[in-house]
Amino acid sequence: MIKVRDQMLSERIRCAICHTDINMSTPVIQSTINYGLICPTCMRLFTQEEIDIILNLFILYGGYFGQYKRDKFSLIERLLEIVEKEGKNFNIETSNMKLLHLALLHGITPKEFNQSLETFLKD
Numbered sequence: 001m002i003k004v005r006d007q008m009l010s011e012r013i014r015c016a017i018c019h020t021d022i023n024m025s026t027p028v029i030q031s032t033i034n035y036g037l038i039c040p041t042c043m044r045l046f047t048q049e050e051i052d053i054i055l056n057l058f059i060l061y062g063g064y065f066g067q068y069k070r071d072k073f074s075l076i077e078r079l080l081e082i083v084e085k086e087g088k089n090f091n092i093e094t095s096n097m098k099l100l101h102l103a104l105l106h107g108i109t110p111k112e113f114n115q116s117l118e119t120f121l122k123d
């Protein structure tokens, strides 16, 4: 992460994770992944490692954090969808990443995602 100077923020810029508008007085950090700027809320919400993973997922699959309503997301339903779609090609790691991406789109943090995945696998 690189600290960004104020004069670089003269244009309308959005947080690379949640798409919140970032203005000149917002203290931000710049990601080394895609040079995207991260807002203070996302800095508080995610660890450095999580930010890297999240940015990579959004680069790969598109969208942003909290794009859709949170209550519309069902981890189990989506997991079953992926299992069905992938069939023989089902890969636990790829599927996990796809699921995490979907969770992020619904404003679910990686921490919450892992908790519900653990709960699901226990049952």
Ligand SMILES: [Zn+2]
Residues within 6 Å of the ligand: 015, 016, 017, 018, 019, 020, 038, 039, 040, 041, 042, 043
């Ligand atoms: Zn943000």
